[in-house]
Amino acid sequence: MTTNSSTSKAAHINHILETEGDAVAANTQGFNQGRYDSVGTLEEYEQFKSEARAIKEDAIDRLPDLIAELREAVEANGGTLYLADDDADANDYVREVVDEVDGERVVKSKSMTSEEIELNEALAGDDVDVVETDLGEWVLQVADEAPSHIVAPAIHKSREGIAELFNEQFDPDEPLETAEDLTMFARGKLAEKITAADVGVTGANFVTADSGTMALVTSEGNARKTVTATDTHIAVAGVEKVIPTVEDLRPFIELIGRSGTGQDITSYVSLLTPPVDSPTLDFETDELGSADDREFHLVLIDNGRMAMRDDEDLRETLYCIRCSACSNSCANFQQLGGHAFGGETYSGGIATGWEAGVEGLDTAGEFNDLCTGCSRCVNACPVEIDIPWINTVVRDRINRGTDAELDWLVDGLMPDEESAGLDLDKRLFGNFATLARLGSATAPVSNWLASNDLSRRLLDRVAGVDRRRELPQFQRETLRDWMADRPSVADPDREVVLFPDLYTNHVQVERGKAAVRVLEALDVRVRLADVSASGRAPLSQGMISTARSYAETVAADLGPHVAAGRDIVVIEPSDHALFQREYGKLLDDESYERLAENSYEVFEYVYGLLANGGDETALRGGDGQQIAYHSHCQQRTIGVDQYTETVLEDLGYDVATSSVECCGMAGSFGYKEDYYDVSIAVGEELAAEFTTPETEDRTVVASGTSCLEQLDDLLTRPPKHPIELIAPRSWTERVTRD
């Protein structure tokens, strides 16, 4: 990336943050909380997710057969199914149908697929009047803007902004002000358009192959009117919307509203087997006509989807039901919305998959880096798509496709497995293992060098490292040095291998020492693993080959320990999560399962030791000490954050926990100048939770390296890892000498 495009990217992101950030944050965070509340009352939530996933897997697997079955059903019902290769093909077909019925006005209900193929523009080219009837979409049509969210397209606009727009554009007798005013005004305007329309265009959330039934999930009733008030109904939908049977709709109906906007169910789920049986309504002649006069066309669109189906990594994207959970649960999306975190049509986490498949890597590459891999969308997705993995794979493909410019600078330094063409910032951060090794070996000189103005300017210019961030301070004595001649526990109950991740080994050495002391206090003999680099850093940059090579080294080093009955304990939550999740994609099944089953986050392990008779009094109790705790995003996704809270509470600490999805630092993300401001905007939400009257005096602890760095930058009191709280002062008694 050149300096110019980088500057303009940062400028664009900052502009969106300033102009749209507040409205987007209020709306998406409301949806996200609504999701938690709503799924919390659904007993079968996890079961429905698994069912939904299974139905989609099966449907995409059998897609050609299902489309054939669907065609038969639609034709038997008296409709037509047209399978369009691409956007132009689909648009030509719709234009023909509109032309054949002499359609002068088309009314539409919300359809992202029609946005994808730019149907409105195609029809407008034929002088057809196209009117969006979803109120949010209509606002955008009047304002000539693009959707900022796949479900609630106008969330970037405030009520005041919409009032100003309407008052300016329509000059009503009385100026419009309240949401009620605006809604009723729009309803009236649109009713005139709908009753005088010839053709109704809808999308389809699901289409069942057995009956030719389409499900439309809406709240306003505009889709109902669009279908009822027009004689010709055209539905446009991606081929991936086909599912086998009507009964298969159940988990989707139960999940889609809850997952998206946090409604248990939306006002209307239209289940239409068109042409529908309702009488036609001719408002001009005031006559009811026969339903036999209704016409129906289902336009199923490929536009890259069949190729995605054949792509092992992008295929999962086709399971997406466009609910928007991944957008709403994403800390970066919450600050930016789809105008920055989105491509031509789709926005949010899963958009990378859609845009890569439908538009191509260039479009996906424009916003793909905004996914930090925090994984908070993973549990939110009702069809269990591993969205961060799709983002990683696409990032890897983008890396490999980019032209090289300054690779000579780091080629000799960075021992990665990547082909030329990788962005320098990615290469720098992806090879953190090398940086950390050199950093400690030459500390404190390396720290002085890194913090002098000239070095910072060079880092900024060459690798886009934002000068406003403090860089990690490498410690001269690594955890490994400290452990080298350390005596071991005399008569241990068990023996573990502590994984000295790069940060713990080189930067946050104190938390490593504390972890060792805690384990020893509980009669556990501690060895250090011989490896420190997990592959997390390169994986974050989309350097999958490099990450895989690290993963294989880690598995080779830790495998024999597991075989010898030693458990693996991990301090850094992003590395623990890596062992639990992403190593499944990087290693063979056996190596992955062996490591995943036998590795524990440090507090998870301490919890287990205490639950099995470990001596609580060997640890430092809290005696009511007030703590503000921020768990780590990836730790929460795999559900181990609870152990830290439980152990701290059991030891007598008074714990207040943050509720934000992510700290916003996310490894290297917050260091990059393009993303510094959004990283800070996300972090400030966390900082705000820890500076309320109730929390401002609490000791701040956080599990993740990145979270600690972010909190250190944003708060005046220094945070630490919670293990440092409970590490005993009198640990020396438990070792053989000292």
Next chain:
Amino acid sequence: MSKTSTASTTDRFVDRLEDFGVSSTITGIDGVETEIEAVAATPAVGVDPSIEGVSLPESVDRELSPAAVDAAATGVTEAVLGVADYGSIVLPSTQSGVEPVSLFADQHVAVLREADIVPDMGAALSTLGDQFRDDDWSGIIATGPSATADMGALVTGAHGPKTVHVIIVRS
């Protein structure tokens, strides 16, 4: 289904209707006309429910036209199913015009047999599955009034009814 479970299903249904801002009354077959008169604003249009013994009161216009449907303050129709878990009613798209009558007016009054209330969405879809496959059946699962939050706050009556009332007919 036993009588007890029907009663608890009805209770659940009524509770969930309230959650979504829908009022309801329970009455016998004989009481339906009176109930409709009591709740329906005028002018009202309606489609006769296909429930034996139930007809619409004189005050409800059954001569449908697009203008009458559009101008009505209330639309009265049947609902063929109730879904207790969600407080949803299922409105069939019929040649008689249930769909426009239940959609265009500010108030929708639905008449539903208590025996047609099913406990959950799974039961609703298995009940309707063969009708979709064999009869090209279409219908709307409607829950609460028409609503939007697109204009900065939640407003009912975005395109469809602002209020919904369900008359549950006990046999």
